[in-house]
Amino acid sequence: IAAWRAEADALLAELRGANQALIEVELPAHLSVSQLVELDTDEQTFAQRLRRPTPFPPNPTARRGTAFHAWVERWFGATRLLDIDELPGAADATASPDADLDALRDRFLSSRWAQRTPSEVEVPFETVIGATVIRGRIDAVFAESEGRWLVVDWKTGAVPEPAKRTSLIVQLAAYRIAWAQLAGVPVEKVRAAFHYVRSGETLEPDDLPDRDALAALLAK
Template sequence: PRAGDPARLPGPRRSGAPAGPHQPEGANAPTPEEARAIASWDRDLDALEGELRRARAAVREVELPSALSASQLMRLAADEQGFVRDLARPMPRPPQPAARQGTRFHAWVESRFDELPLPLLDLLDPATELPGSDQEVADEADLDALKAAFERSEYAERTPYRMEAPVQLTLAGRVIRGRIDAVYKNPDGSYEVVDWKTGRTTQADPLQLAVYRLAWAEATGTPLDRVSAAFLHVRSGRVIRPRDLPGRARLERILQGETGTDGDAQADG
């Protein structure tokens, strides 16, 4: 083989064919079936070599889509290279039973307040992530446990102003879409945006709340400092309200390649 090329695998010898440098000419010639197998191996090796060379290319131009979901924006901010690799070579997503159970939890919470008005904006399309799509709910028993945990939370008796409200905003020339789990209106006219988390950890990206907070503020014409945001970690009942959430200017810098939210998190309860 040439220098730098993958070695070619030798074809299998016929059963009983002598080995060694003195075997008669043609004694090791492959059968037609063996020749086809060897040619198939060569094609596979060439394809793998080409894939490796493309993967090791120093520069690849990958254009960001004109519209992103809130979760895609978080992925971009957390791991730009990984996000770009996924765009360049998208992989099919396996079925997610836990996500379906998470969606059922969201539907159950919404059903508790079924007299609420329709969402403020009807912007949901097939590309927008569904409520509960990033959640971890194992089975019916786990779903029942989550319902009981929510009933113990501080939001159990608070009536939301809106639920499952689809929102969008334009940042750095790209449309960001998402769906807010719940919005509460305070007596003084300010708002609180809340995202339910049903996972087993209290790790959540404040960037998600920053996007939802800004989207709600701009959609309703509310000053940004009159919109707060919180995660409710349903299993533990813990409420986390991140401080110093980025506004429009900082979110646009993040989208343009400056990562991080520079925010601290404060837990209540």
């Protein structure tokens, strides 16, 4: 029994030592915008995911969001609307049904955005921030007066509480910087906003981080 206890104590001491060890994880040369948001939200969880990548479980909510974005793209760029069976992922018989997609479409069509004409939709980009290449895709860009632009990201989920919006603002900041680079205009001429389709609320932060602020986040 004494030997068992000694072995158990040794194993527990090893476990405690491993949990307290400082393990440095090198930041990849390329990050997606969602990874940038995750880094700002929870740096430790982000580092753990980099060290031991694991696949995300199937997410019916993400599938719904993908379907909605595909529909919006067609709304702005095609002469007819897509039926639900034509949307991406519709052939996957094991996926959960997108029961509220019709409601999301109706809410969008009743918003002011449905009647505006974007200059670009689903714009892929790469931009260098600090020593890191950030990749992403901008949902829609609208031209405004005096050479100004408005970048809009469609959200199909609920509006987050104010205390939980800080990290999401990083996403808009990256989009704003990327579009300014693509359009060849000063970043001050680009605004960025989230439109929460379900509630009909549009959030446009007044003060977005600039390139230096995002570079500082990546350099931490």
